[in-house]
Amino acid sequence: MAFISSGYNPDKPMTDRITDIGPRKYDEFYPPVIANNKGKWLYHEILKPGVLVHVSESGDEVYTVRAAGCRLMSITHIREICEIADKHCDGYLRFTTRNNIEFMVDSKDKVDPLIQDLESRKFDGGSFKFPVGGTGAGVTNIIHTQGWIHCHTPATDASGPVKATMDVLFDDFKDHRLPAQLRVSLACCLNMCGAVHCSDIAILGYHRKPPILDHEYLDKMCEIPLAIAACPTAAIKPSKVEVDGKKLNSVAVKNERCMFCGNCYTMCPSMPLADDVGDGIVIMAGGKVSNRISAPKFSKVVVAFLPNEAPRWPSTTATIKRIVEAYSAGANKYERLGDWAERIGWERFFEKCEIDFTHHLIDDFRDPAYFTWRQTSQFKF
Amino acid sequence: MAKHETPMLDQLETGPWPSFVSDLKQEAASRAKNENNIEYQIPQDVVEDLIGIMELSYEHGRTHWKHGGIVGVFGYGGGVIGRYCDQPEKFPGVAHFHTMRVSQPAGKFYTTKYLESICELWERRGSGVTNMHGSTGDIIFLGTTTPQLEEVFYELTHNLNQDLGGSGSNLRTPSDCIGQARCEYACFDTQALCHDLTNEYQDELHRPAFPYKFKFKFDGCPNCCVASIARADLSFIGTWRDDIRIDQEAVQAYIGGEIMPNANAHSGRDWGAFDIEKEVIGLCPTNCMWMDGKELKIDNRECTRCMHCINVMPRALRIGNDRGCSILAGAKAPILDGAQMGSLIVPFIKVEEPYDEIKEKVIEPIWDWWMEEGKNRERLGELMKRQGFQRLLEATGFDPDPRMVQEPRTNPYIFWKEDEVPGGFERDINEFRKYHQR
Numbered sequence: 102m103a104f105i106s107s108g109y110n111p112d113k114p115m116t117d118r119i120t121d122i123g124p125r126k127y128d129e130f131y132p133p134v135i136a137n138n139k140g141k142w143l144y145h146e147i148l149k150p151g152v153l154v155h156v157s158e159s160g161d162e163v164y165t166v167r168a169a170g171c172r173l174m175s176i177t178h179i180r181e182i183c184e185i186a187d188k189h190c191d192g193y194l195r196f197t198t199r200n201n202i203e204f205m206v207d208s209k210d211k212v213d214p215l216i217q218d219l220e221s222r223k224f225d226g227g228s229f230k231f232p233v234g235g236t237g238a239g240v241t242n243i244i245h246t247q248g249w250i251h252c253h254t255p256a257t258d259a260s261g262p263v264k265a266t267m268d269v270l271f272d273d274f275k276d277h278r279l280p281a282q283l284r285v286s287l288a289c290c291l292n293m294c295g296a297v298h299c300s301d302i303a304i305l306g307y308h309r310k311p312p313i314l315d316h317e318y319l320d321k322m323c324e325i326p327l328a329i330a331a332c333p334t335a336a337i338k339p340s341k342v343e344v345d346g347k348k349l350n351s352v353a354v355k356n357e358r359c360m361f362c363g364n365c366y367t368m369c370p371s372m373p374l375a376d377d378v379g380d381g382i383v384i385m386a387g388g389k390v391s392n393r394i395s396a397p398k399f400s401k402v403v404v405a406f407l408p409n410e411a412p413r414w415p416s417t418t419a420t421i422k423r424i425v426e427a428y429s430a431g432a433n434k435y436e437r438l439g440d441w442a443e444r445i446g447w448e449r450f451f452e453k454c455e456i457d458f459t460h461h462l463i464d465d466f467r468d469p470a471y472f473t474w475r476q477t478s479q480f481k482f
Numbered sequence: 483m484a485k486h487e488t489p490m491l492d493q494l495e496t497g498p499w500p501s502f503v504s505d506l507k508q509e510a511a512s513r514a515k516n517e518n519n520i521e522y523q524i525p526q527d528v529v530e531d532l533i534g535i536m537e538l539s540y541e542h543g544r545t546h547w548k549h550g551g552i553v554g555v556f557g558y559g560g561g562v563i564g565r566y567c568d569q570p571e572k573f574p575g576v577a578h579f580h581t582m583r584v585s586q587p588a589g590k591f592y593t594t595k596y597l598e599s600i601c602e603l604w605e606r607r608g609s610g611v612t613n614m615h616g617s618t619g620d621i622i623f624l625g626t627t628t629p630q631l632e633e634v635f636y637e638l639t640h641n642l643n644q645d646l647g648g649s650g651s652n653l654r655t656p657s658d659c660i661g662q663a664r665c666e667y668a669c670f671d672t673q674a675l676c677h678d679l680t681n682e683y684q685d686e687l688h689r690p691a692f693p694y695k696f697k698f699k700f701d702g703c704p705n706c707c708v709a710s711i712a713r714a715d716l717s718f719i720g721t722w723r724d725d726i727r728i729d730q731e732a733v734q735a736y737i738g739g740e741i742m743p744n745a746n747a748h749s750g751r752d753w754g755a756f757d758i759e760k761e762v763i764g765l766c767p768t769n770c771m772w773m774d775g776k777e778l779k780i781d782n783r784e785c786t787r788c789m790h791c792i793n794v795m796p797r798a799l800r801i802g803n804d805r806g807c808s809i810l811a812g813a814k815a816p817i818l819d820g821a822q823m824g825s826l827i828v829p830f831i832k833v834e835e836p837y838d839e840i841k842e843k844v845i846e847p848i849w850d851w852w853m854e855e856g857k858n859r860e861r862l863g864e865l866m867k868r869q870g871f872q873r874l875l876e877a878t879g880f881d882p883d884p885r886m887v888q889e890p891r892t893n894p895y896i897f898w899k900e901d902e903v904p905g906g907f908e909r910d911i912n913e914f915r916k917y918h919q920r
C-alpha cells in the first residue's frame with residue numbers, strides 16, 4: 102500500500118489550492134427530457150406503484166421508475182445503479198430525499214424492460230436490490246441516521262431496524278391501499294439528524310440511564326464548564342472526587358433531573374450514556390410536514406420504550422405493523438395518521454392500536470406540557 | 483472466507499427489503515479480490531473490519547465509535563467529521579474512519595459519468611462505503627484515514643470540480659425538492675435558488691462563524707417534500723397569490739370517472755366512485771369551493787393554498803401564475819428545548835435572480851441578529867423563543883402582520899417601549915406627590 106500523492110503538497114498547502122467552488126451545477130445532470138421541459142410540466146399520474154408519468158405542455162412525457170435504495174450504499178452498488186442507468190436511461194438518474202433511486206425514460210415502451218431488469222436483481226443473501234414502489238398512498242423508504250455503523254451517540258442502530266421494519270412493511274411499499282401516504286423515519290438518538298419529529302411513524306433511539314462518570318479522565322478530556330452548560334435541565338454541577346487517593350475535579354449528576362438527552366456526552370466524552378438494557382426505542386406517531394388540509398404537526402410519543410432486540414427488533418416492528426393496520430382500517434381516504442388519531446381521539450387510538458397508555462406518555466417537560474393535558478369535559482368512554 | 487464471523491448481521495440478509503449487510507459484504511469481497519489492481523490508499527480489509535465492529539455492536543447493544551477528533555482540510559472548519567473506533571487492535575482497518583461530506587448538486591440529478599468518477603476516487607482513497615445521501619442532503623463518504631483527507635479534497639476540487647459540504651457551527655449544505663425540473667406544483671425554481679445561495683455563502687458554509695448550525699431548505703410548494711418547515715432554520719416554501727387555474731372540462735372528467743383522483747395514488751383499494759363534494763369540496767379547510775351547476779368555483783381570496791384540491795385533481799387545477807415563496811424561520815429537531823416548527827416571517831416574496839431581496843432583506847439581517855445575540859449552540863428558533871418574535875421583526879424591519887401568528891396573544895403582558903408611550907418613562911415623583919399623599 103504505497104502512498105500515492107494526488108498532487109497536494111503538505112509543505113505548501115496553499116499552492117494551487119482550489120476552494121469554495123461549491124457543488125456541481127444541477128443542470129449539468131438533467132436528462133434531455135428534463136432540461137427541455139423544466140417549468141413546463143402540466144400534470145402527472147402514477148401508472149402503478151413506483152411508476153410515474155409527467156406530461157409537459159410540449160407533449161413530451163417522462164416516465165419515472167422509483168426503486169428503493171439503502172442510504173448506506175457501497176460503490177459496487179452505485180456502479181450497478183450506473184450500469185442500469187446506462188442501459189436504460191442514457192446515463193442519467195436521480196436520488197430522492199427519502200433515499201430512493203429514480204430512473205427516468207422518455208417513452209412508455211422503455212418502462213417495462215427497466216422494471217423487469219430492476220426487479221430481477223437480488224443480493225446473494227436473497228433480498229431485492231432494487232424493488233420498485235414507494236409512491237402514492239403507501240409506505241415509502243424510511244429516512245434514517247447512522248446508528249452503530251458510524252455514530253458516537255446512538256441509542257439504537259439505524260440500518261438494522263430500518264431493514265427489519267421495511268421487511269415487515271414491504272407489501273405497502275409496493276401498494277397503494279392506505280388512506281394516504283405514510284412516512285416512517287428513524288433517528289438513532291434524540292439529536293434527530295432528520296425530520297423524524299414530524300413523521301407519521303417515528304422510530305427514535307433513546308437512552309434511559311444517566312451518564313457514567315469517568316472521574317479519572319473527566320477533567321483531562323473535557324471542559325467542565327461546557328459539560329455543565331450543555332445540560333438542558335441543569336442536572337450537572339461541578340464536584341471534587343477522590344480516586345486512588347488523588348483529589349480530582351469532576352462533575353456530579355443529579356440523576357432525577359436527567360432527561361437522558363446525551364448533550365453532556367456530546368461535549369464531554371467522559372460521560373457515556375450507552376447501555377445494553379438502558380437503551381432502546383421510543384415510538385412516535387401522527388406527525389406530518391405537508392400543509393395539505395391540516396397544518397404540519399409534530400409526532401407524539403405513543404410507546405415510551407421498547408428494548409433493543411438486535412438483530413431484528415421484533416417488538417418494534419410488531420408495534421409499527423399494528424399501528425399501520427389500525428390506521429388502514431380506520432382512516433378516511435386522504436386522512437393522514439395524525440389527522441385520523443385526532444378525529445377519533447387519542448383515547449381511541451390507543452385502543453385501536455392495542456397500545457398501553459402509561460404515565461410516560463403524559464408530557465411533563467416545561468410549559469408546553471400544560472397545553473397537551475385535556476382541558477374540556479369532552480372525551481370518549 | 484470472511485474475516486469476522488457475523489451471525490447476528492447475517493440475519494439481516496433475509497427478507498425482501500434491500501440488505502445493507504449483503505451490500506457491505508459484496509464491497510468487502512470486491513476489495514479482497516481487487517480485480518482492477520487498485521493501489522488502495524487505506525486498508526484493503528476496511529469493510530471487513532467495518533462489518534466486524536458492527537457485529538460487535540449488535541452483540542453489545544452499544545456503539546463502538548468514539549467522539550470525533552479535530553480533523554479537516556486546511557482552511558475549512560467543516561465538511562469532515564473525525565471518527566475513531568474504540569477497538570482499534572481488533573479492527574485496525576477502521577481505527578481511523580473519518581466522514582467527508584460532499585456537496586450534492588441541487589435536485590440530486592446525476593450522470594453515471596459523474597457517479598463513476600466519485601466511486602473511482604472513493605474506492606482508491608476511502609472505504610468505498612457511502613450514504614446516498616445524508617439527512618441534510620450531502621453525498622457522504624464514510625470512512626477514510628487522516629492522511630487521505632487532503633488528498634481526497636485535492637482530487638475533488640482539481641479533477642471533479644467538486645467541493646465539500648458543511649458541518650459544525652456553519653451553514654449546512656442547503657437542499658431542495660425536485661421542483662420545476664419534474665413537478666407541476668413547483669412555484670419557483672428550487673434548484674436555481676438552492677444553487678445560488680449555496681455558492682453565495684460558501685464562506686459561511688466552510689468556515690464556522692455561527693453560534694450553531696444553520697440550515698436552508700427549499701420546497702417548491704406547500705406539500706413540503708423536503709420537510710423544510712420542520713427542519714430548516716430558514717424554510718423557503720413556494721406559494722402563489724392569485725387564482726388557482728381551473729380546467730372545467732377536466733373537472734367533469736374527474737367527476738365522470740375518466741381520470742383517477744390524486745394521480746391514481748389510491749389505486750390499491752376500491753374507495754368507490756369519486757365524489758367531488760366529499761373528497762374535495764368537503765375537505766377544503768377554508769370551505770372556499772363549491773359547485774355552481776357544472777362549474778367548480780373557488781373563492782380564491784379565502785384559499786390558504788393547502789394543495790389538497792390540486793393534489794386530488796392535478797389535471798383540472800393548477801397553481802396560480804403570480805408565484806413566489808413564503809419564508810418561515812426557526813425550525814429544528816428537539817435537542818435541546820423541544821422541537822420547533824418554522825414560524826412565518828415573510829408571507830410572500832418574489833423569487834427572482836439575483837435574489838437580492840431574499841439575501842439582503844431576509845437572510846443577512848437575520849444572521850446579523852443571531853450572530854450578535856445567539857448563545858453558543860443556540861439555534862435561530864431558540865433565540866426567537868428566548869428574545870421574542872418582535873426582535874426578529876426589528877432585525878429584519880418587516881411590519882407586523884396577522885399572517886405571522888396563529889392567534890394574537892392571550893395575555894396582556896406587553897413589553898411597551900419607552901418611545902411608544904407619550905412622555906416617556908422618566909417622571910418626577912414630587913410632581914406626582916402634589917396630587918397623591920404618601
